[in-house]
Structures are given as C-alpha cells and as structure tokens.
Amino acid sequence: METLVSRPRINLKFADFPLVIRKSKIHRYGVYAQERIPANRKVIEYTGERISRAETKRRGEGEYTYLFTLDHYWTLDGAFGGSGAEIINHSCEPNVVARIMKGHIIYMSLREIQPGEELLVDYNFTYTGDKSRCACGARSCRGVMEKLTPKLTRDLINARAARDAKTPRAAQKTKSATA
Numbered sequence: 001m002e003t004l005v006s007r008p009r010i011n012l013k014f015a016d017f018p019l020v021i022r023k024s025k026i027h028r029y030g031v032y033a034q035e036r037i038p039a040n041r042k043v044i045e046y047t048g049e050r051i052s053r054a055e056t057k058r059r060g061e062g063e064y065t066y067l068f069t070l071d072h073y074w075t076l077d078g079a080f081g082g083s084g085a086e087i088i089n090h091s092c093e094p095n096v097v098a099r100i101m102k103g104h105i106i107y108m109s110l111r112e113i114q115p116g117e118e119l120l121v122d123y124n125f126t127y128t129g130d131k132s133r134c135a136c137g138a139r140s141c142r143g144v145m146e147k148l149t150p151k152l153t154r155d156l157i158n159a160r161a162a163r164d165a166k167t168p169r170a171a172q173k174t175k176s177a178t179a
C-alpha cells in the first residue's frame with residue numbers, strides 16, 4: 001500500500017508554535033519554524049490513525065509511509081489524520097525528539113530553533129536488514145536512517161569493505177605493473 005500525503009498541512013490544534021510546510025532540500029516537503037522555539041518545549045504532537053501490528057506490516061510496504069511506532073502493539077499512521085508532524089524530515093543531527101507521553105507522541109525541541117529553520121527528527125528506524133539511505137547532509141551523517149546497533153555497524157563496515165575491494169587501489173596497480 002502506498003499513500004502519499006499530497007497536500008500536507010499543519011493542524012494548528014496540535015502545534016504549540018506557528019509552523020509552516022515548505023519544500024525541503026532533504027526530501028519533498030519539510031516543516032519549518034515561523035518563530036523562535038526555546039529548547040525543551042512541546043512543538044507538535046504526532047497524530048494519525050491508530051493501527052495494529054498486522055495492519056502496520058501491510059502498510060509499511062509502500063514507498064512512502066508515515067508510520068510511527070507508539071508501543072509494542074500500536075502504530076500511528078500519519079497519512080490519515082496527521083497533524084503535519086509526519087512531514088518532518090529525518091536528520092542525523094536533529095533539533096526535535098519524539099517522546100511518548102501517556103499514549104501520545106510529542107515532538108520536543110532539543111535546542112533553541114530559529115525562525116525559518118527546518119524541524120528535523122532522527123527517525124531511528126529499527127534495523128532489520130534493510131538500510132534506508134540518508135541524505136540529510138549533516139556533518140555527522142551516518143548514511144542510514146536506522147538506529148545504530150552493533151549489527152548495523154558491522155554491516156556498514158562490511159559493505160564499505162566490499163565496495164573498496166571492487167575499486168583497485170593505486171598501490172595494487174603499481175604492483176601489477178611492475179610484476
């Protein structure tokens with residue numbers, strides 16, 4: 001199933017600060033602060049249709065998904081009844097963080113956010129063998145949107161080693177040329 005939020009907008013009922021949706025350099029659209037947001041404040045609640053584990057699995061197969069895991073059973077699908085928080089892009093250097101409070105997903109500011117700044121959250125996807133490439137452009141970008149675990153770290157190192165093995169190094173070329 002593939003559902004694309006075609007005309008994303010902010011539902012002001014769930015936002016504690018004025019926010020606006022604009023085109024983003026990172027991915028399609030992004031959510032931007034219109035006013036200064038102090039650190040450690042509730043910025044917006046992530047809302048959406050509450051769906052079960054089986055339904056989450058079914059919907060998770062599309063290219064664009066707006067799924068947010070609430071607990072071991074429930075997931076919110078921001079494509080339906082989303083507050084606009086589902087449009088917030090991933091970054092390896094986020095300025096908001098998701099906190100689960102009494103069954104609600106609340107995006108809190110990690111630091112002071114300036115007017116015009118894009119809101120960014122670390123998706124911290126669970127790594128199950130598939131990597132989602134990250135293009136956030138942050139200096140500390142880890143290259144993937146999954147949460148780093150020992151297994152993911154190993155797989156990333158192995159993938160890099162396999163790539164390097166395919167590219168002949170200058171030293172190896174010199175050696176074969178003189179042999």
Ligand SMILES: [Zn+2]
Pocket residue numbers: 091092093134135136137138140141142143144
């Ligand atoms: Zn990144």
